[in-house]
Amino acid sequence: MNELFWQNQQWRQTEMKKDPQIFKRLASKQNPRYLWIGCADSRVPPETICGLPPGSLFVTRNIANVVNNIDVSLVSVVQYAVMVLKVEHIVICGHYNCGGVAAALELTDHSAPLENWLRSIRDVYRLHSVELDRIKDKNSKWRRLVELNVVEQAVNIYKTRFVQARRVETYQRRSEFAFIQPRIHPVVYDPATGELKPLDVEMHDVLQKLRPIYNLYKATDDDDELLFEGMGASSMVPFEDDDFDDLDDDIGDNIGNVTVRSL
C-alpha cells in the first residue's frame, strides 16, 4: 500500500514541474470537455492512454463499459456531466481482450450480481446474432462483440433524456455553439498496441431506425427537424431539402472523419 503514497509524491512533483499552478487551478473548479465511459479494466486508464492531465476527463467506468438505464451511478454521472458541466463530447470506450465481454460469450453462470450485469452484453449478442454467428474464429468473434457492445452503449447514451434535451438546446442556440452537443464518440482501445481508434460505424445509419421509438425531443425549426432532433446529427451545416441525400458528404466536408463516425 505504501507504494501508492510514494508514487503519488513522485507524480505530484513531476506534475508541478510541468505546470506549477496545476493544483491551485484544479482546487477551485473543474471544466472537463469530455465525459468518458469506459471499462474498469486496469489496462485502460483514460487519462494515461490519452496523455491528458487531471481535469480533462469526467469519468465513469464499469465492467465492459455498459450504459444501463437503471444504473443510478452511471445515469447520475451522465446527468451531471451533461446538464451541469456541459461536456462537449461523450466518449464510449471499449477495449479488445475485454474480460467482461469474454465472460458474456461463455454459457456459464458467473453468479450474482456479476451474471446480472453480463446479461446486458448477452443482449448485445442477441441483437447482432446474425453477424456474430457467422464468425467462426473465437478471437475474431470476441473482438467484434467488443465493437458492437460499444455501438449499442453509444445508442443507449443517445436514448437518455439529458443528452437529447441538451442536443436540442444547443441546436436551438446554435449561434453560440460550433456543433450540437454533446457529440458522441464510439471508440475502441487495443491493450496489445496502446492504440485508441474511432469505430468504423455510421451512427447516423444506426440511429435512423431508432428515432421513431426513442426520440423524446424535437427542435422547433420544422425545416431542420429531421436532422437536428435529439438523436440527430451534430453538424451545424445549413441543409436544403435537396441536400438531405448528401448528408454524410456534407458533414464530412465540414467536421471531419471522426465526427462523421460520431455525429
Ligand SMILES: [Zn+2]
Ligand atoms: Zn473490459
